[in-house]
Amino acid sequence: MKVSKLLGERYKERAYEIESQNLMTRGGYIKQVGNGIYSLLPPAKRIAAKIEKIIREEMDAIDGQEVLLPVAMPADLWKLSGRFESVGSELLRFRDRGGADMVLGMTHEEAAVHLAMNIAGTYQKYPFMIYQIQTKFRDEPRARGGLIRVREFTMKDAYSFHTSQADLEAYYARCHRAYECIFARAGLPEMVSVASDSGMMGGKVSHEFMFLTPIGEDTIVLCDACGYRANIEAADSVIHNETPAALEALREVETFDKTSIEDVATLLGVCPEQVCKAVVYQRNMDDRFVLVFCRGDVEVSETKLRNFLKAEIHPAADLSNANLCVGSIGPAGLSANADIYYDASLRDAGNLVCGANRDGFHRMGFTPARDLPNVAYISVAEAKPGGICPECGAMALRVERGIEVGNIFQLGKRYTETMGMTYDDESGQRVHPTMGCYGIGVGRLMASVCEAKHDAYGPIWPITVAPWQVQICALRTDDPAVRTAADALYAELQTAGVEVLFDDRAVSPGFMFSDADLLGAPIRIIISPKTMARGAYELTTRDKRIREDIAPDNALQSVLDLIAKLEMEISAQVPDRI
RNA sequence: CGAGGCGUAGCGCAGUUUGGUAGCGCGUUUGGUUCGGGACCAAAAGGCCGCAGGUUCAAAUCCUGUCGCCUCGACCA
Numbered sequence: 001m002k003v004s005k006l007l008g009e010r011y012k013e014r015a016y017e018i019e020s021q022n023l024m025t026r027g028g029y030i031k032q033v034g035n036g037i038y039s040l041l042p043p044a045k046r047i048a049a050k051i052e053k054i055i056r057e058e059m060d061a062i063d064g065q066e067v068l069l070p071v072a073m074p075a076d077l078w079k080l081s082g083r084f085e086s087v088g089s090e091l092l093r094f095r096d097r098g099g100a101d102m103v104l105g106m107t108h109e110e111a112a113v114h115l116a117m118n119i120a121g122t123y124q125k126y127p128f129m130i131y132q133i134q135t136k137f138r139d140e141p142r143a144r145g146g147l148i149r150v151r152e153f154t155m156k157d158a159y160s161f162h163t164s165q166a167d168l169e170a171y172y173a174r175c176h177r178a179y180e181c182i183f184a185r186a187g188l189p190e191m192v193s194v195a196s197d198s199g200m201m202g203g204k205v206s207h208e209f210m211f212l213t214p215i216g217e218d219t220i221v222l223c224d225a226c227g228y229r230a231n232i233e234a235a236d237s238v239i240h241n242e243t244p245a246a247l248e249a250l251r252e253v254e255t256f257d258k259t260s261i262e263d264v265a266t267l268l269g270v271c272p273e274q275v276c277k278a279v280v281y282q283r284n285m286d287d288r289f290v291l292v293f294c295r296g297d298v299e300v301s302e303t304k305l306r307n308f309l310k311a312e313i314h315p316a317a318d319l320s321n322a323n324l325c326v327g328s329i330g331p332a333g334l335s336a337n338a339d340i341y342y343d344a345s346l347r348d349a350g351n352l353v354c355g356a357n358r359d360g361f362h363r364m365g366f367t368p369a370r371d372l373p374n375v376a377y378i379s380v381a382e383a384k385p386g387g388i389c390p391e392c393g394a395m396a397l398r399v400e401r402g403i404e405v406g407n408i409f410q411l412g413k414r415y416t417e418t419m420g421m422t423y424d425d426e427s428g429q430r431v432h433p434t435m436g437c438y439g440i441g442v443g444r445l446m447a448s449v450c451e452a453k454h455d456a457y458g459p460i461w462p463i464t465v466a467p468w469q470v471q472i473c474a475l476r477t478d479d480p481a482v483r484t485a486a487d488a489l490y491a492e493l494q495t496a497g498v499e500v501l502f503d504d505r506a507v508s509p510g511f512m513f514s515d516a517d518l519l520g521a522p523i524r525i526i527i528s529p530k531t532m533a534r535g536a537y538e539l540t541t542r543d544k545r546i547r548e549d550i551a552p553d554n555a556l557q558s559v560l561d562l563i564a565k566l567e568m569e570i571s572a573q574v575p576d577r578i
Numbered sequence: 579c580g581a582g583g584c585g586u587a588g589c590g591c592a593g594u595u596u597g598g599u600a601g602c603g604c605g606u607u608u609g610g611u612u613c614g615g616g617a618c619c620a621a622a623a624g625g626c627c628g629c630a631g632g633u634u635c636a637a638a639u640c641c642u643g644u645c646g647c648c649u650c651g652a653c654c655a
Contacts, residue, residue: 009605012616013590035647089579090654107655141579141653149654196655206655217654314652407655439655457615475614510615517615528614538614 001042001468003503003515008041010518018215020450021146023459027518036143036151038443043519046467047446048154052133054185054464055156055440058178061577062171064131064158069111071135075101077110081418090138104137109415109437112159117421123163126423126433127171131158133442147443148403149217158438161416163425168410168434172205175408175438177578179209182440183405187449187462189573191405194220197233197303206409209440210402211448220402221383225394230383232399233303236390237381239295241349248351248365250332255362259327261296264362268353272296276346276354276366278329280319280338281305284312289322289338293331295345296353298381305380308341330355330363332371342368344377405448406440457517460542463566468501470559471521473512475528477504485552486527489537492556498563517542523562525555541566 008028016022024030029044040048056066075093078084083091084103092104105111112130120128136155143150160175162168176193183191188211196208208231210220221235222228230236258264265272275296282289290313292300306313319326323337334340334357346352350367368375383390387397416422416432425431446465453460463469470493474486486502493500501521503512509528516524526538536549539558550558 009588010616011589011605013604015590032647088653138654142651144649208655404655409655437655473614478613506613508613508615508617510613510617512616513614514616526614530614 001501003501004505006042006501008043010515012514016146018145018148018451019454020148020447020459023450023454023518024146024447027458027520030146036140036149038147038150038152043467044446047461047465048442050465051186051442051445052154052156055133055182055442058182058185058577059129059131059156059158061181062129062174062178064129066132067115067130068132068134069105069108069115071105071137073103073105073111075103077114078103080420081110081113081415083110090140092137092139105134106136106138107437107439108132108134108157109159109411109435110419112437113415113419113421113435116159116161117416117419120161120421120433121423123423123425127160127162127167129158129160129171131156131438145215145447147447148215150443153444154442156440156442160436160438161433162436163423163431163433165410165412165434168436169205172408172410172436174578175436176207177575179406179408179438179440181574181577183209183445184574185570186445186465187570188445188452190452191448192220192229192402194402195230195234196407197231197307204410204412206407208404209406209408211405211452212400212402213448213451214401215451216401216403218402218404220400222398222400223389223391223394223396224398225396226389226392228389228391232382233301235383237298237301237345237379237383238388238390238393239298239345239381240388241295241345241347243348243367243369244350247367247370250363250365250367250371252356252358252361252363254360255328256360264353265296268362268364270353274349274352276331276349276352276368278324278331278355280316280322280324280329281313282316283309284314289316289319289324289336291322291324291329291336291338291340292343292380293341293346293354294343294381295349298343298345298384300343300380301382304382308378308380325355325357325359328355328358328360328362330357330366331368332363332366333357341378341380342372342375343381344379345381347377403444403448403451404441405444406438408438409436411435411437454520455517455543457514459518459520461520461522462570463522463563464570466499466520466522468519468521469499469563470523470525471501471503471516471519473503473516473524473526475509475512475526475530477506479529479532481532482527482529485532485537489525489527489552489555493559496556496560498556498559522566523559525550525559 010028015025028041030038032038075084094102096102133156137152140151160171191209193207193209196206219232221230221232255264258267261272261275261277265275277296279292279300346368352366354363354366356363385399413432422430450459474482477483490502522542524540531538539550540547
């Protein structure tokens with residue numbers, strides 16, 4: 001490819017805060033079409049194709065069979081599984097010309113089961129896995145960050161079918177390792193997997209593959225002592241309280257206009273850990289109030305509460321019908337129009353401050369075990385930095401942000417049961433297979449690589465995903481010697497199968513180098529009157545580790561050697577497959 | 579869905595308060611001079627001022643509606 005013919009403009013001005021979005025826009029990789037909808041220009045499409053090739057190889061290596069499921073589907077399929085009703089407005093629903101309900105695929109469990117259900121009726125076919133790389137549409141309420149969070153995107157999604165939970169678990173481990181291989185081969189060995197909440201997918205065990213970065217939209221809890229890692233939505237929160245030796249009597253104190261935890265604690269000279277706070281939600285289906293008491297320093301995880309209640313909830317806005325004394329809600333003597341729950345962060349605590357259910361007053365000396373005997377505690381608190389690791393008990397929890405690039409789920413029989421997929425087992429019994437599903441966002445992976453591998457001038461693509469392995473910068477193409485040499489090298493590299501981009505334009509050196517930085521080819525060859533004068537080409541790497549003269553006669557071999565070296569560096573990071 | 583902001587040349591913006599010839603920078607085209615980190619001179623092309631109504635002799639500008647985009651929140655496999 002010659003830069004003079006390459007479609008896409010590169011420009012200088014910073015446009016966005018998120019660096020991958022900034023560089024990929026400035027470098028002519030992506031062009032926005034609408035909210036969360038992008039076209040990919042040739043450089044990005046080439047990167048995506050390389051990522052997809054890596055994914056295909058690793059999916060094939062764990063016995064995957066590539067298929068293609070439809071993007072637009074009859075809604076009947078989704079009515080069978082129940083998700084036509086249960087999934088919110090991120091599922092794009094529409095009608096065809098005959099008035100039939102249709103959906104755009106946001107995930108393909110239904111389609112995968114539909115494909116497999118009549119052609120896998122015997123146990124002898126199992127286990128098997130099908131996968132596809134295809135467009136998903138999710139009508140996200142808020143797209144942002146370039147390719148990080150979009151409404152339409154390319155995803156690899158895979159679905160495995162098993163005759164037992166044990167077989168699923170063994171395959172799940174293989175897939176986990178395949179994912180590690182994919183990310184390492186794409187130049188992101190630092191990707192971590194974390195235990196996750198399985199959300200609307202159903203099923204129990206699931207992991208998310210996270211690229212850790214401050215711009216990430218997910219919050220991750222990590223234990224430095226034992227290596228425990230989980231999405232904060234799934235991380236168990238362990239909170240210990242020392243029961244005080246001397247329990248104080250429950251007594252009312254005036255707190256005037258102080259209502260927040262902070263203000264009340266300051267006024268009474270205690271810390272937030274010694275306060276019992278109340279948080280109010282409402283259920284979406286019937287607007288019934290849900291009141292949760294927890295320790296003053298912890299946050300209620302809406303995800304955990306949602307999972308516990310098995311119902312959608314939202315923070316309560318209008319409390320006028322709840323019969324609550326807002327600002328002074330306390331557990332004792334409460335007659336609220338609400339379902340009341342107590343978080344485990346209150347267990348064993350004593351001598352707490354709590355609301356008195358009376359304006360301007362709180363109570364001191366509240367001890368749950370004494371004052372609220374026989375209550376059941378639930379666990380809906382969010383894990384905190386510096387908190388106790390649920391795995392090893394160390395006070396070593398750290399909280400970071402991450403981008404969810406991939407995920408793997410043990411689905412179980414949720415879809416095969418609702419959709420009626422069965423096979424005959426060894427004894428001739430008709431049973432439902434057990435499923436797993438496995439996704440990777442191709443665009444998110446590309447953006448994450450860019451986010452991880454760039455400098456102030458542009459992306460530094462790992463050679464395995466770079467749009468071009470080599471870029472030739474010919475300075476002064478009006479110089480016949482330069483022009484002849486560059487043309488010849490370009491032809492030689494192309495013939496040898498090297499992916500080469502040739503900047504043949506008559507632009508100033510600064511312009512050419514800036515464009516080359518934005519295009520991010522890991523290897524660069526500079527041919528100019530200066531290099532010609534010393535009988536050499538200049539070979540550099542985008543990461544600036546190498547800068548040396550090479551002999552024109554030996555240029556091809558030098559490039560091939562360097563490609564091999566860079567590829568070797570990446571493959572050294574790839575774990576053994578299982 | 580809630581709050582705020584913006585739609586004017588390929589991109590970034592000014593002009594709108596106070597209605598009266600549609601402007602600037604970057605980019606593009608042509609010619610010339612430059613040439614190892616986004617050069618310079620000269621000339622030129624390029625706009626249904628988001629869209630639809632209304633007010634007016636006259637609307638980018640005032641009014642009504644509508645669509646789109648951005649930021650923050652809610653939400654999210």
